[in-house]
Structures are given as C-alpha cells and as structure tokens.
Amino acid sequence: MTLPQKIGPVLTVVVGIVVIWYVGAVFMNAPFQRDADQRAGRQSTTIEFIEATLAQPKPILPAPHQVAQNVFENTFLRKLSSNRSLVYHAWVTLSSTLAGFAFGTLAGILIAIGIVHVRTLDRSLMPWIIASQTVPILAVAPMVIVVLGAVNITGLIPKALISTYLSFFPVVVGMVKGLRSPELMHLDLMRTYHATRAQTFWKLRFPASVPFLFTSMKVAVAASLVGAIVGELPTGAVAGIGSKLLAGSYYSQTIDIWAALVAGSVLAALLVAIVGLAGHLVDRAMGRRPS
Template sequence: MAPGQISFMTNHGKAIPVLTIITILIAIWYACVVWMNAPFERDKAERISKPAPTLSQLIPATMAQERPVLPAPHQVVIEIWKTTGAMVQKGRPFSKRSLIYHSWVTLSATLLGFLIGTALGIMLAVGIVHNRAMDKSVMPWVITSQTIPILAIAPMIIVVLNAVGISGLLPKALISTYLSFFPVVVGMVKGLRSPDAAQLDLMHTYSASRAQTFWKLRWPASMPYLFTSLKIAIAISLVGAIVGELPTGAVAGLGARMLAGSYYGQTIQIWSALITASALAAVLVMIVGFAHTLVLKRMGEEPA
C-alpha cells in the first residue's frame, strides 16, 4: 500500500532534532489534555455548586480523571506498566488482563500472515519475472487488488470463516497475508529485474541455466528490494491483524482491547493498546531492518 515509506532506520545526526520535536509534541499533548478535559471539571464543580476551580486546581484535576477525553501521557504509561510489568511481577504475565497476552495474540497472527504473505509474494514475483503472460495478466490485477479497501472485507472473512468452523489464528492471519503480499510482489519484481543487461549477458556467456541465473544473480540482486518491502509488509500485517480482531466481539488481542475500550468509554485503555501496538510495530520493523543489515553485510555490500 505504501511502497518506499519506511526508512527511519538510518538516523545519522538526527537525534537532537528528533528529540526536540518529540518533546514539543508531548508538551502539546499535555496542553491538549488540560484544554480538552477542562470542561468536564468545570461541569463537575457546577453540578455540586462549588465555585469554578482555579487554574492551579484545574490542571492537576484534568490529568487525573478516570475517563478523560484525552488521557495524559503519564496516565497511559502507568496503565501500560500496570498491565505489563506489574503483571509480570505478580507472576501472571499471561492473564487475560495483561497486555502481554493481548500483544502475543496479535503478534502471532501478524507473524503467521507475514510469513504466508511473503512466501506468496515471492512466488508470484518469480512467476511474473519468468513468464510474460503472467506479467501482462497478473500484474494489473495485483495492483487493482490493492485499490480494494481490503480491511473492509476483514470482518466478513472472520465471521464467515467462523461460521464454517475455522476460527482463531488463521482468519486473522489471512487478512495480514492479503495486505502483506502486495509490497513483496512489487518489490521483488523490481528486485529480480534489477540486474542489468551486461550482468545477464555474462551469465549467458557462462551458459548458465535459468535456475542458475536465478540463484546466482537475480536472487542476490533482489535482496535490498526484498527487505525494503518486508519492512512495509510487516507493518501492514500488524494493521491487518488488529483490524481482524475487531469483529470477533472483542475477545483477545490489541484490536479487541481498543474495541472494548471504546464500548465502555475507557479511553486510557484505548490509548495504552494503541501505544503498545505502535511500539510493537516499531520493534517489528526494527528487527527486519536489523536482518537487512545483517544479510547485506554477509553479502559483502554496504547497507544502503
């Protein structure tokens, strides 16, 4: 969906500007907390006919509400700690109230979908590169398939597969698969075609077979493209898994936590699920980026 988007792994001398902006954003966040939660506090004071709170009373009050319109960052951090670290200390890291448990549910669907999607994407790309008919006929439909808002079909796939008795991991993983195969196909087709004519001619003069050309030239040449696509694919798989959890009636997973939070107005819960999901996405992309550097190093190339 978003080819060529993710390149935040290369941060040379950007730490100070990035940290400055993050600080500014957190400051804006706190300002918004006061501004958005203040009406509730004023209402409360009015209802029990107390004088309107002064600013010094108002500001701490807006940051300690139970169901704030916008929770303060520290409230979210405390909630995340309560549902992860504190759970581990109590020795129940996988209880149903623990975000670790919900993250694991989402993560397993993400990874399964990502693996299937990557395998499928690579196979399609190999077919497209080696067969002209497939190139001309499949490629336009691969692109069209992504203009379909696939996430919209997600609930139906889940419910329908549930109805025929397939439930649990696989339906969610299928949505992740569908979302992640596209960047892999596009990237791999580009990558497998990246060797230039001189290199292909060289393989020809060695009288290399198609398989040999593939394994010794095309496949290694496609690695940078593959990993760039994989970063996008894993991020998008996570989105697929989260949305896949919405229609199952908020049973388990980060998406379910968000839905349950929105049913009961538990804003802090929604935000903590959201932040956890973001952290998960960041870690996953970083792992792929790390694998990228590792593979390129072993191939004797300077990582881009």
C-alpha cells in the same frame, strides 16, 4: 554522525509531540471539567483546573502520563496470563501477525518470481494485485471471518489470512523491482556464459533483490500487524490488542484504548527493527559494503 547527533532530532520531535499532546488534553477535557465544577459549585484556580483536566478517570483525550502509567501497570505489574496484561494481549496478536507475515512474504516472493519470468502473469496478474489493495481492509475482514466461520475455521487462521492480504503486496512490488534491478549489461554477460534461467536467477537476480526484499518486508510486517488487529475486531475477540480496543470502546475506557495503541506501536517498532537487523546481517554475510 555521532550518537547525540542521531538522538537529538528524535528527542526534539518526541518532546514537541508530548507538549502538543498535553495542550490538546487540556482543551479536549476542559468542557467536561468546567461542567463538573459548576455542578459541584467549585471555584478552581487555573492551575487546579488544568490539573483536574489531566487527572480525569475517563477523559476524552488522556494525558501522556496517564497512558504511560497504564502501560507500565499492565505490562510489568500484571501476571503474563492475566487478561489485563498488555504482554498477554500483544502475544496473541503477535502470533497471528507472524503467521500472516510468513504466508504473505512467501506468497509475495513466489508471485514476484512468476511476474518477472512469465510475461502473461505480468500483464494479467499485476493489475489485479494492485486493484486488490484498493478494497478497504475493514470491508474485507468481516467477509473473511464470516466465510471461514461458516466452515468452522476460526481462531488464528482467519486473522492470519487478513494479515497475509495486507502483507503480500509490498513484498510483491519490492521483489519485482529487485529481480528487475540487474543492469542489462550483467544480464547479457550471463547469456554470454550460457547461463540457464535458474542460474541467472540464483546468481544474479535473487542476490540483487535481497535489499529490496528486506525493505519491503519492513512495510509488510507493519501491515501484517495492522491486519491482525483489524481481524480481531469483527470477531469480538476476547484476547489481543484488538480486543483491548473493543473493550475500551464499549466501556469508555479511553486510557485503556490509548495504552493498547501504544502497545501496538511498540510491537510494530520492534518487528520492523528485527527485520531491519536481519537484513543488515544478511547484507554482511553476502559481503555487501555498507552504504
């Protein structure tokens, strides 16, 4: 498949989303603009009315060009140390995201190894792990913040723990499936060679689980970013993407809210792409043929 064939469908979807977004912005902002025109005694043409709905300073739904302009200004035209810089806020959120992702991945791998090799853990621990993900993160985050704050643990650690809570689950599920993916014939062959459990793990189970691990890590890193942003909301953080969302909601700065959402989406896409690239490099190093 050539590059234009790959990009074409994506561009088509993007253009469709932008068109729907503009139409939605006009309809959502029209009542306020109609009321403003009546109070000012203005008689606008249809074109002028549409242009006005797409240029409101505090619209209900910002137009794509308003969000794009805000993102550009707060990314490239601000000092990195400025509290209005999206790069600065993204870095604050990224630090807790990476910490939570690292802890979650390590915990997920260790739990998966225990579940695969200890039958008791498989029967007792796995149901609780699944049940833990049914609790909404918005309910868990304030409890974590309050409990850790009571023992003077604030800052990065509470947000990292919330990210860990969200990111370890996909790693556990992916690694369990990966460690159990070798065929029974291959496991019998290892027994024929009198391989120990450690040798079977390192020579067969772990290499077979690597593709599953990186696939689950893509989900985990995105979930970790969500956890970091959610962790910033109950604390009233002054920095981070979550703080930008809070400030925008307090002062009805909807354009800033959408710009922060775009920044978070771009950051998530970059993190997933980096994990995917790392997985591709590991696959090549292991000699695995591209599918």
